[in-house]
Amino acid sequence: MKKPASLRAALARLMPDLARDTDRLAMWVEKGKVVARLGPQRGFAWEYDQIVLVSRYAGDPAALFFVICDWLRSQQPDLLASGADGFPFEVDMLSEAECDIQITLPLREAITATPGQDGKWHLDMVPEPVPMMPESQWLGPRLTSIWADGIQIAPLPPSES
Template structure:
């Protein structure tokens, strides 16, 4: 599982106190499931609830949520699409400047399996690898030559520009 470590790094980058005191940023997995197709592709996907508990958070809670939502843009973009359910959270208000924040993030990671021989192979000759998330929000620099923006339309609504970010 790569996503818990990636999220921890993203939060610690914005809030260095969690890098200095990592036990204050607890993460654990609940209700995990493995899904496989049973077909020729021997890989699978694991889906799980990542519980994130930021203890003694003294910043603005909206900053912490921004860090998580921004991370979700690249690591679980389907979770922040229009008309999705989002993710649940709880906040324990310790005093007017200190909070314990608990978030439950429904995450998914796809694992591929490739037959190989030699170093790095699992017993039986397989290499398994967690695949990166498909990018739904390209940066302006990555749009490509000749393409200047990306727009989407949903259910007859007016088109909305999604790349490059019109507010950037």
């Protein structure tokens, strides 16, 4: 599974406090299943709920969800398609300044299996399908920071993180 590590890297890049204090970002997989069919193609897909738990979060929750939605644009675009159900989350308010946020992302990764010589098989991750529009419309510019009401909220400037 490559998506969990990719999501962790995206969160750490824009929220360096989570990268520095690694015990505040927990991630695990639940309800995983493998989907495979009998036939000449021996590939399969695994489907699972990626659970993301951010503990003692003191930032703007909009920044956290924005980073996740931006990551989904390239890693699981069907969750952002018109008519998609979205993804669930829960928040536990610890104080006025801090909360725990748990997010559940229903993810899927497809694997192809290609036969080689002498019974060797090569496994490859299938890239996500590209939406039927120009890349500049679905990916947009690279995300480097997030601002709200003229204030930078992610990553926080060094004096505030």
